[in-house]
Amino acid sequence: MEDVIILGTGCAGLTAAIYTGRAQLNPLVLEGTQPGGQLTTTSEVENFPGFPEGIDGFMMMDNLRKQAAKFGARYEHAKVDKITIENGVKKLYAGEKTYEAKSVIVATGARPRLLGIPGEKEMYGGKGVTTCATCDGAFYRDMDVVVIGGGDSACEEALFLTRFCSKVTLIHRRDELRASQIMADRATSHQKIEMAWNSLPQEVIADEKGFTRAIRVKDAKTGEEREIPCKGVFIAIGHIPNTDFVDGLLDRDGDGYIIPESGSQVKTKFPGFYAAGDCVDHVYRQAITAAGMGCQAAIEAERWLAEQV
Numbered sequence: 001m002e003d004v005i006i007l008g009t010g011c012a013g014l015t016a017a018i019y020t021g022r023a024q025l026n027p028l029v030l031e032g033t034q035p036g037g038q039l040t041t042t043s044e045v046e047n048f049p050g051f052p053e054g055i056d057g058f059m060m061m062d063n064l065r066k067q068a069a070k071f072g073a074r075y076e077h078a079k080v081d082k083i084t085i086e087n088g089v090k091k092l093y094a095g096e097k098t099y100e101a102k103s104v105i106v107a108t109g110a111r112p113r114l115l116g117i118p119g120e121k122e123m124y125g126g127k128g129v130t131t132c133a134t135c136d137g138a139f140y141r142d143m144d145v146v147v148i149g150g151g152d153s154a155c156e157e158a159l160f161l162t163r164f165c166s167k168v169t170l171i172h173r174r175d176e177l178r179a180s181q182i183m184a185d186r187a188t189s190h191q192k193i194e195m196a197w198n199s200l201p202q203e204v205i206a207d208e209k210g211f212t213r214a215i216r217v218k219d220a221k222t223g224e225e226r227e228i229p230c231k232g233v234f235i236a237i238g239h240i241p242n243t244d245f246v247d248g249l250l251d252r253d254g255d256g257y258i259i260p261e262s263g264s265q266v267k268t269k270f271p272g273f274y275a276a277g278d279c280v281d282h283v284y285r286q287a288i289t290a291a292g293m294g295c296q297a298a299i300e301a302e303r304w305l306a307e308q309v
């Protein structure tokens with residue numbers, strides 16, 4: 001039986017791996033479908049303390065991974081579908097495989113939210129609809145694209161896309177951005193970015209070959225509809241926590257975020273069972289806060305394990 005199994009290799013999971021590794025707990029880290037988590041799809045991380053020039057998101061996660069491995073973290077690919085607890089032992093089911101652990105840290109993060117409008121699914125991934133400008137932006141060189149959303153992610157994606165695209169229309173459902181002032185100012189003052197305020201996406205429209213040719217939006221105030229021609233639709237409307245596998249086991253809120261025990265950010269109702277990062281935190285959702293929660297969960301696990309002997 002493992003002392004500690006960590007689910008997820010984003011900032012929270014890998015920080016927990018560094019701390020439990022340094023505590024000689026020999027953590028087993030299970031990587032799901034997106035090794036390295038959301039930061040691997042970010043271009044420049046400008047706000048993580050200690051990097052005055054910023055750092056590439058992929059590089060940062062690779063560094064964390066190596067740092068944890070240096071202290072004894074082991075990695076396996078496994079997507080956990082279910083967890084049960086019997087006599088305090090946590091049993092993890094991942095397809096054909098099962099794992100047993102004394103303590104578990106769930107740090108499975110969150111995935112991009114989609115709009116659920118006609119055309120979105122049909123053109124998602126390769127035909128013009130995407131959730132990752134860093135991954136796909138370069139495919140849209142000299143083309144017109146749209147970004148949907150009004151938060152920091154949408155502004156960041158729009159600004160990133162100005163490097164390649166001829167024009168970026170930022171479509172937001174209200175007349176005021178949710179993004180931080182600095183990001184909002186950068187986006188709204190950029191000469192390649194045009195704002196489409198009060199615009200509700202209705203449908204992604206395909207050309208005769210099935211590739212994106214436009215998006216139809218409805219004016220939230222007048223109800224009037226119009227088409228915005230574009231080759232790419234970048235959706236940046238927030239995230240859904242990856243927590244379905246703990247349904248019925250842990251308490252979750254209406255959006256699926258794990259609810260920690262009162263008085264703690266990372267403890268669940270089961271001793272030795274912790275949750276950290278974007279699968280719990282729907283308020284801050286930053287690399288640094290996720291890393292902080294991973295650290296807290298690791299220290300809690302270490303102390304709890306020490307009490308068990």
Ligand code: NAP
Pocket residue numbers: 047114115148149150151152153154156173174177178180201236237238239283284285286
């Ligand atoms: P967010 O702040 O939750 O913003 C989501 C945006 O999508 C909102 O503007 C929302 O509109 C819009 N939206 C949601 N559902 C929609 C729908 N069905 N149709 C149309 N629009 C919809 O998410 P985020 O931008 O991903 O940011 C998440 C967190 O990460 C935030 O705390 C943010 O500060 C942080 N972040 C920071 C940076 C940075 O500092 N560089 C970069 C990226 C993210 P409403 O405004 O009307 O609700």
